[in-house]
Amino acid sequence: MESFSLVWEVDDSQIRCLEQTDSVEMRQGEDLHGRYSELVADCGASSTGKKFAISFRLYEEECFLTIKARVKNVGNTVIKLGKCHLLHESGNIDLGEGAEETVVLCQTAWVTDNNVKKLYSENNCHRSKTVGLLYNRSHKLAFNCSFMTFDKINTEIEYSASHNKIHVDGYCDFDDYELQPDQEIESETIGCDWSYDPYASLENWAAKVGHYYKPRIAPKPSVGWLGGWTWRDGFTEQTYEELVLENSAAIQMRLEGFDVTNFWVSIGNLKHMLPGNWTAFNKTTFPHDFEWLVSKLAKNGQRLGFWVAPFWIPDKLSPLFEEHKHHLLKRQGEFVKCDSRWRFGKSGDLPPDERAGFYCLDGSHPDTVDFLKRTFEFYQKLGIRYYMIDFLYAGSGSTPGHFPYDEYFDRSKVKGPEVYREALKTIREAAGEDAYILSSTGTTFQNIGCVDAVRVAPDCGEGRPLIKGMNEYPAMYTINTWNLIRTVSTTMANTYFTDRKLYYNDAFNVMTIDKPIPLNEAIITVSMFALSGGPVMLGDDISTIGEERLALIKKALPPYNKMAKPADLFDAVYPDWPKIFNLKVEKGWDEWNVIGVLNTEPTTVKMELSLDKLELEHGPTYTVFDFWNEMYLGEIKDRLEVEVPPHHIRVFRIARSRPHPWLIGTDMHVTQGGVEIERLEWNPNRRYLSGVCIRPKGEAGNLFLKLPKGWKPVQYEGIQTAKVPMDQSLIVLKPLVFRTETLTWRIDFELEDEAQHHNLLHVGEERVILE
Numbered sequence: 087m088e089s090f091s092l093v094w095e096v097d098d099s100q101i102r103c104l105e106q107t108d109s110v111e112m113r114q115g116e117d118l119h120g121r122y123s124e125l126v127a128d129c130g131a132s133s134t135g136k137k138f139a140i141s142f143r144l145y146e147e148e149c150f151l152t153i154k155a156r157v158k159n160v161g162n163t164v165i166k167l168g169k170c171h172l173l174h175e176s177g178n179i180d181l182g183e184g185a186e187e188t189v190v191l192c193q194t195a196w197v198t199d200n201n202v203k204k205l206y207s208e209n210n211c212h213r214s215k216t217v218g219l220l221y222n223r224s225h226k227l228a229f230n231c232s233f234m235t236f237d238k239i240n241t242e243i244e245y246s247a248s249h250n251k252i253h254v255d256g257y258c259d260f261d262d263y264e265l266q267p268d269q270e271i272e273s274e275t276i277g278c279d280w281s282y283d284p285y286a287s288l289e290n291w292a293a294k295v296g297h298y299y300k301p302r303i304a305p306k307p308s309v310g311w312l313g314g315w316t317w318r319d320g321f322t323e324q325t326y327e328e329l330v331l332e333n334s335a336a337i338q339m340r341l342e343g344f345d346v347t348n349f350w351v352s353i354g355n356l357k358h359m360l361p362g363n364w365t366a367f368n369k370t371t372f373p374h375d376f377e378w379l380v381s382k383l384a385k386n387g388q389r390l391g392f393w394v395a396p397f398w399i400p401d402k403l404s405p406l407f408e409e410h411k412h413h414l415l416k417r418q419g420e421f422v423k424c425d426s427r428w429r430f431g432k433s434g435d436l437p438p439d440e441r442a443g444f445y446c447l448d449g450s451h452p453d454t455v456d457f458l459k460r461t462f463e464f465y466q467k468l469g470i471r472y473y474m475i476d477f478l479y480a481g482s483g484s485t486p487g488h489f490p491y492d493e494y495f496d497r498s499k500v501k502g503p504e505v506y507r508e509a510l511k512t513i514r515e516a517a518g519e520d521a522y523i524l525s526s527t528g529t530t531f532q533n534i535g536c537v538d539a540v541r542v543a544p545d546c547g548e549g550r551p552l553i554k555g556m557n558e559y560p561a562m563y564t565i566n567t568w569n570l571i572r573t574v575s576t577t578m579a580n581t582y583f584t585d586r587k588l589y590y591n592d593a594f595n596v597m598t599i600d601k602p603i604p605l606n607e608a609i610i611t612v613s614m615f616a617l618s619g620g621p622v623m624l625g626d627d628i629s630t631i632g633e634e635r636l637a638l639i640k641k642a643l644p645p646y647n648k649m650a651k652p653a654d655l656f657d658a659v660y661p662d663w664p665k666i667f668n669l670k671v672e673k674g675w676d677e678w679n680v681i682g683v684l685n686t687e688p689t690t691v692k693m694e695l696s697l698d699k700l701e702l703e704h705g706p707t708y709t710v711f712d713f714w715n716e717m718y719l720g721e722i723k724d725r726l727e728v729e730v731p732p733h734h735i736r737v738f739r740i741a742r743s744r745p746h747p748w749l750i751g752t753d754m755h756v757t758q759g760g761v762e763i764e765r766l767e768w769n770p771n772r773r774y775l776s777g778v779c780i781r782p783k784g785e786a787g788n789l790f791l792k793l794p795k796g797w798k799p800v801q802y803e804g805i806q807t808a809k810v811p812m813d814q815s816l817i818v819l820k821p822l823v824f825r826t827e828t829l830t831w832r833i834d835f836e837l838e839d840e841a842q843h844h845n846l847l848h849v850g851e852e853r854v855i856l857e
Contacts, residue, residue: 090177095168135161184224316549343782359431391472478528
């Protein structure tokens, strides 16, 4: 880093804050990031009406620097603040030789257009929200310039390149905030670090941010059901209430033990199906009181959840606009409007140009806060414990920036994140500590600490009611949406590092896999849900789904406690996209990698994956098991050769080879031991393999074991065996039937050349221990 300056835009002029310093002080200290040396510079003078302080902290244990600034209005008139450039574009970044191989992470803090791009593309100029990363793939050096705080001010990073120079502009935009006399305000804090590993750099950033904000992270991701949208229509064909109750009973019977807990009711519960009528209910679709429905679900161990668009106020068909018009956001004197033409209920019965649209509530106004508080406290007393809060961009302003505003109530707050989070905090508190909140269609990073999960990608897997004007009409679901699946998986890859550090990443939204969805598409959906390890919302009618497809759902339940890492994030750069997902599964008895290779193209994909790309050591030998084909593929030492059919996915379990009988895969869960095997142990002295498996009572499944050449079972009862010519090994299939949730098993083995002595070696021992 060289020649950087700190520039603050004040009253439409740029002030280079470090060019005239009044004092410089060096300090030593320690904070949550560790021990640091700090340089604090005071600059500016009372004659200018502005006084600045800049802090640089260099941390001793790693190459990590933070920068923040503060301005005080020491004059007699209001000053207007623009961008605070903590890293100004006048400086240069040197990433070593081969700068043309530099790629940049571009985040939108939104559900689409999150990509890694080549720096030398698109006129060599790029922008990213909050998180910035440059990586020289040739020199293998990464520069991370990301904001460590971002809860008050819009934060952005711009990259550019010219004449073999790389420039970075990291700024927080106060967006014409008016600083009153004798008042001061701080910028957000930006952090800079260098790393040879861009993945570790992003993960360390998220860990530091999580350590600072200490967000509430629910003990586990939500697993639930979204009904009334796909296959059966709770809007036009039967009552929504009947559909909920039928699926509640079906889940309690057919998915018992899989913790499908949260029932998400969307739109159909509202009077006239109109957002804003949050406490006025639809007696046609839900004839009984919701207290009654809550108690019905509770008997099956389930919780009722609602869809809410908390910042929306309808412009017609309701008195809500007149009630709330004094606390709505405005731009240039006009109410800010989400210009959607609402297609549901009473509004949907009108001609398109007469349907309802929505104005945006001002999160800084006390009446907005009171309205949200009363709404969610009412829901809490009703027994609602799951929320999908949607269309949040209506109140988030500059992030992502779809509905900017310039008039709002509390001018002591910066427009955008600070105003927005005031409302979110109210919702979080009023909903109750035991409520699970998922955010959608809005900003992502800035929801930290206010929600449990964030929808990081666009809608995927949802059906739609039989309403004219819907994309799916006259059907209820669209299949073969390969562009959408590619977009969702790309966004999952580009945001993986925030999962479980800032919130749960909700990438694939709804798991809908019943026929007539093609089997290959269903397998992709189940695989990506399992690899994401995130929330699962079932979209099928569980009361009618066939056993074959129901069995597929179970292969992703429960979610594993980690999201897969995109192995090709910095190689398959835009307009290409990541296709390789690497999930490191770690248990007390072993660790292995589950690799998903996704192909959304109409042609076969062939590739060779080096082991270092999969974060595996060169030298050891690894066994490879193909999950969906239930096939042992042999051993590898330095690379994995992959061939994926059109519009399909292959999932491999790669584990270090053992010189004795050992597990190579299961057919019960995509992680193949991550959730269904509690313990596995090889006894080298007595030569037996034993384990403890966990699945819901009544379930069944199979373990696949590999016996190296020379090994054989002592007895064959209760197992099935097959010889593999390519390496003369044996595959042993061990069927399991869970008469209880926990099943203990054991199989004894022997070496062939000692088989004639097995009676002496195993006298008194029980050969095979079943349940």
